[in-house]
Amino acid sequence: MGFFWAFFHSSLSPEIDIGATWPPFNIDAPEPWGIPLFNTIILLLSGASITYTHHQFILGQRTLIHEGFIFTIFCAVNFLWAQVVEFIYAPFSISDSVFASAFFMLSGFHGAHVIVGTLFIIVCYIRFIKNHFLRDHHVGFEAAVWYWHFVDVVWLFLFIFVYYWGGDVTI
16 A cells, blocks of 8 residues: 555655656656556456356366366466566666656565465465365365455556556646
8 A cells, every 4th residue: 555655645746856747757657558458458357267266166167167277377377477578678667766666666566466366376276176175165265266356456456547547647
């Protein structure tokens, strides 16, 4: 929450030191319709697929559960790969401005949560394969699903405020 606060504080009232504009002078904000939109679609698909997997688990459809887990993990890995590509080719570094610092902290911290969520889902998949879950006793899997939805919602805030709105604010 603090990283969002720093972003909003700096963007809503940009200091004279950074040119009184947002994003700061000489900073090209990332285009929201490239990798960020791709990542948004990927995360929304992964959220739908993990929910689908959970419903199939409750119904006892083992084959469909395998496919759901694999697709969700596939989406998560693609998200992370696209995030790495975006970081490598970003036209600014974390030390270039307050925009760059907030951008890398917000998106990087989110990426760390995606890594944790992906590991969480992989562990649940392994436990599913080993029959550790029952149809009426699978709290760990439900926690992974809820965590993944949290990651999805935070990304939607990031996409809307940092990528879409954050690059277009002019004061």
